[in-house]
Amino acid sequence: MPESKPSLLSLADIEATRRPFVEARPMPGPPYRDPRIFSAEIETLFLKMWLCVGHQSGLSSPGDYLMREVGAESVIVLRGDDGTIRAFHNVCRHRGTRLLDDAVGTVPACISCPYHSWAYGLDGKLLTAPLMDEVEGFDKTDYALGPVRCETWNGFIFISFDPDAAALTECLAGLPDFSRFGMERLGLGATHEYEIAANWKLVCENYGECYHCPTNHPQLNPVSHFRSGGDSFEGDYFCGGPMRLNDGCVTMTVTGQTTRDPIEGLGPDDLRLVHYFNIYPAFLLSLHPDYVLTHTIWPVAADRSVIRCEWLFTPRAIARSDFDPSDAVDFWHVTNEQDWAICERAQKGVQSRSYRPGRYQSLEKTIYFFDNWYLRSMETALSGNCNGNNG
Numbered sequence: 001m002p003e004s005k006p007s008l009l010s011l012a013d014i015e016a017t018r019r020p021f022v023e024a025r026p027m028p029g030p031p032y033r034d035p036r037i038f039s040a041e042i043e044t045l046f047l048k049m050w051l052c053v054g055h056q057s058g059l060s061s062p063g064d065y066l067m068r069e070v071g072a073e074s075v076i077v078l079r080g081d082d083g084t085i086r087a088f089h090n091v092c093r094h095r096g097t098r099l100l101d102d103a104v105g106t107v108p109a110c111i112s113c114p115y116h117s118w119a120y121g122l123d124g125k126l127l128t129a130p131l132m133d134e135v136e137g138f139d140k141t142d143y144a145l146g147p148v149r150c151e152t153w154n155g156f157i158f159i160s161f162d163p164d165a166a167a168l169t170e171c172l173a174g175l176p177d178f179s180r181f182g183m184e185r186l187g188l189g190a191t192h193e194y195e196i197a198a199n200w201k202l203v204c205e206n207y208g209e210c211y212h213c214p215t216n217h218p219q220l221n222p223v224s225h226f227r228s229g230g231d232s233f234e235g236d237y238f239c240g241g242p243m244r245l246n247d248g249c250v251t252m253t254v255t256g257q258t259t260r261d262p263i264e265g266l267g268p269d270d271l272r273l274v275h276y277f278n279i280y281p282a283f284l285l286s287l288h289p290d291y292v293l294t295h296t297i298w299p300v301a302a303d304r305s306v307i308r309c310e311w312l313f314t315p316r317a318i319a320r321s322d323f324d325p326s327d328a329v330d331f332w333h334v335t336n337e338q339d340w341a342i343c344e345r346a347q348k349g350v351q352s353r354s355y356r357p358g359r360y361q362s363l364e365k366t367i368y369f370f371d372n373w374y375l376r377s378m379e380t381a382l383s384g385n386c387n388g389n390n391g
């Protein structure tokens with residue numbers, strides 16, 4: 001029998017969030033501030049689940065790569081000479097040195113280790129290893145970079161550090177069908193990276209409700225009313241729902257207008273809605289009539305997160321000589337900054353031992369879904385009986 005460890009969250013606290021929505025309470029402070037819970041989340045969620053690293057259009061040419069960090073792990077996602085996108089551990093096979101530092105970049109024909117110059121091809125194979133021909137029995141083919149699972153969904157690249165994870169498409173099979181948005185054909189129009197002093201779950205929760213919008217986003221209500229959300233819904237791997245654009249507004253920009261055409265093939269409903277989904281654990285997908293915005297949230301510490309945003313547009317919009325994504329980018333950049341400020345303020349509050357959760361407002365149903373998914377997924381770890389190596 002595994003040795004029983006002390007619980008990281010009281011059963012009463014867990015049950016308070018698990019009650020039916022109208023009786024439930026938000027989560028208490030420890031999941032937002034306890035470094036032991038943070039380590040357990042890395043092990044249980046981020047090193048087990050599929051994580052979106054970005055849209056495939058960000059890796060348009062051979063040698064283009066993304067680098068992402070999760071706990072002590074680091075992954076390189078790289079387009080090869082054959083056009084295939086692969087993922088590798090960012091760890092040299094000689095003596096383990098980290099290979100690449102930048103979150104995004106392009107390598108020439110190979111990845112060269114900065115320590116002793118072992119060089120790996122864009123397919124991860126070891127190409128050259130100086131002086132190693134003097135080493136008896138050394139065979140380059142034994143020392144390719146360690147592979148990381150890498151699959152795509154609607155044009156988005158996902159990785160999983162878990163070799164036993166079910167296939168990505170199987171995991172995401174329950175999501176609504178977004179194929180009409182043709183996301184695999186969209187192209188990257190802009191990116192932005194933020195680092196904020198708040199727990200990753202506060203960012204997910206904040207995304208899941210517009211109860212905070214009148215107080216925090218004065219520019220948002222004139223374009224999409226904070227009570228315009230339709231029914232939110234959930235599945236095993238997601239929660240979310242639509243919000244309606246105000247009459248006369250065609251998209252989320254400062255004016256509610258744009259010169260871009262809508263994404264071809266969308267029906268009249270989609271032209272009036274913005275769909276907001278969190279694909280667990282932390283891939284926020286916002287589908288607008290004429291563009292798609294994504295946030296990927298990368299936990300750094302219990303009270304720190306990196307957030308990467310991508311704005312994706314149709315090839316037709318990007319091909320225009322006057323293509324200018326700034327109406328969409330500026331609108332969400334301002335909104336993001338307002339959100340990060342309030343998330344950092346929330347972090348300061350939940351750090352306090354005095355914090356006791358209140359109640360969910362009816363506009364916070366998506367948060368209830370998220371919190372309950374989190375508690376279900378973390379049940380064993382929070383009970384203190386997680387056998388994983390949590391560092």
Ligand code: FES
Pocket residue numbers: 092093094095096097113114115116117118
């Ligand atoms: S550690 Fe990379 S070449 Fe030696």
Ligand SMILES: [Fe+2]
Pocket residue numbers: 206212213216217335338339
């Ligand atoms: Fe917000």
